[in-house]
Amino acid sequence: MYSDRALVIGAGFAGLLAARVLSESYGDVVLVERDQITADTGHRPGVPQANHPHALLARGADVLDTLFPRLADELADAGAVRADLGSDFMTRLPAGLAPRDFLGLSVLSMARVTIERIIRRRVLKLPNVSLVDGVTIDGLLHDRGTVTGVHGTRDGEPFTDYADLVVDASGHHSKLVSWLAEFGVHCPAPMIANGHLSCTSRLYHVNHDLKLDWKSACEITQAPSTKRGGSVSTVDGDLWFVTLLGAAGDVAPTDEDGFLAYATTLSCPDFAEIIKTATPASPIYRAGNLRSRWNRFHKVPNWPRGLLALGDSVVSLNPVHGHGMTLAALNCATLRDLLTEHDLAKEPLVFQNAVAKTAQVPWTSATTTDLGWSTRKLSLGTRFAQWYARRVFEILPGNPKVYRALVRVSQMVGHPAALFSPRVVWRVLSGSHPRARAR
Incomplete structure (x- = not known):
């Protein structure tokens, strides 16, 4: 199916992958982004979770390999660390240490800003993909049940752009539900599962004097009694991402002494040793009240033509469980498959139903765990x-x-x-x- 123009709201991870897929079917693909973006943009306001670890699961990595050949090599050149999920991971459970056998299943560990920067460079090199940044979208343009574009502001001036297909990939803070309500399309109330979890993170330069026998370590929380946990992952070659987790009201402090004191309460002594001996490479950041939310767009009978939604705009899972990037990648793989047989601008619910089907397993997994803390x-x-x-x-x-x-x-x-x-x-x-x- 070949059409003229597609517009993607959001140039984050999900939006970049969507633009890559749409470039195969549309003559002109425009990414519209609120933040100011350059080729080397790192942390930006639109991705506050970038100050915490992001996991790209093995399934998500497989999808990226099909969309971006040799991406794994490029990530490795940028410092991403490959770790076997058995022998290179130290996982401490309430019942003891998990087995450390070689599994033959590995993942690449890198900071969110690193993978997004490399993918952005790849996508913006495509001849029919362009980026318009610094745009605040205020709503959708529509005509008789069809979305025809977006309107907003840029540099204090009105901004309007038209497209045959609009894709909302603006993430957890998407305003799509409100935009749809403005022209009479009402969505069912979202499903929400609040795990009342928090994560507090800091980057450290690797201390090579610490002879650790792992590349990533984690100590899990488990309802109803194990409220504290943490993780350490080696990222971008020479950095440790240290995160302290809290559940059911436990929250790691963001001051130096409190951060260390919290780490000493964990069973694994490596967390505290790293904090005591390694040189900090960032401030301490905290994200609290972490929860999962599902906008059930597939249940909207009068869903407008010309509009799709994917990634966190639809299903935003508690980031502690690490499903977000992989679920966005799977949405884009689905988009690619369906575009070979459907004009999704005219049949958008075909895609939204497929997104809902893909979300079912990770949603059940994440929310079942989080609801363990529910009263x-x-x-x-x-x-x-x-x-x-x-x-x-x-x-x-x-x-x-x-x-x-x-x-x-x-x-x-x-x-x-x-x-x-x-x-x-x-x-x-x-x-x-x-x-x-x-x-």
């Missing part, structure tokens, strides 16, 4: 899922095969059904309960 009565299905997850985590230290299955599911390269195979169920029950083993 309200949960459904029987949610309570069973939480019970089973606790049993899985209890036996992980002594079960490398179950750990391998869990890692594949968490990286979205394995289906959650793998955790309910007869072999895994038997290990979960017999490993946790001697009486169940006898039965």
Whole structure:
């Protein structure tokens, strides 16, 4: 399907990938971005979470490889660190350390600004893709049930642009619901799951005098009792990203002494050692009240033609779980596939339904975990899922095969059904309960 002009709201990770895909089907693709952007832009106001770690899961990396050949090599040249999810990861669970066997499944660890900068350079080199920055979008242009463009301001002057297809990739702070309501399209209330989690992060220069046997380390929180956790990842070659996690009201301080004192309460001593001995490379940043939100656009019967939404504009997951970038990549892979058979400007709900289907598994995974901290009565299905997850985590230290299955599911390269195979169920029950083993 070949049309004339597509406009993408937002030039972040999701918007850049959407522009890359649309460049194959549209003669002119315009990225419209609120922030001022240059080829080497790093941290910017539109991505406050860039001050915290971002995970690109193995499934997301596979999608990027198809859209940007040799991207992994370019990221590695920029300092991204490749780590095997078994042997290079130290994972501390409430029940003990997870197995450290080599899994043969690896990820690249880099700062959000690094991967976005490299992808932006790639996308803006495409001959039919352009960027207009410094634009504040105030609403959509529409005509008889069809979105025809956007309007707003740029440098204090009115801004208007028209397109055959408008894609909202403006992220968690998208105003699409309000824009649609302005011309009579009303969306159902979003689903929200608040994990009441916080993360407090700082970059440090790697201290090579610390002889650590891992490239990434994490200590997980787990309801209802383990409220504190943390993670350390080696990024961009010579930096450590240290993040301290808190749940159910626990929050790591942002002052030097408080940050260190909080780290000393964790079971893994490496966190505190890094903070004590490594040289800081950034201020301490905190993000609180982290939650997940799903705008159910696929349930809007009069969804306008000429409009698509993807990424965090639709499903914004608690960033602690690391699904966001991968889910955006999967949305763009879906967009690419559907454009070969559909004119999505005329059939937008085909795409929105596919986005909803893709979101179901990561949404269930993230919200089931977060609702463990909830004080309200949960459904029987949610309570069973939480019970089973606790049993899985209890036996992980002594079960490398179950750990391998869990890692594949968490990286979205394995289906959650793998955790309910007869072999895994038997290990979960017999490993946790001697009486169940006898039965």
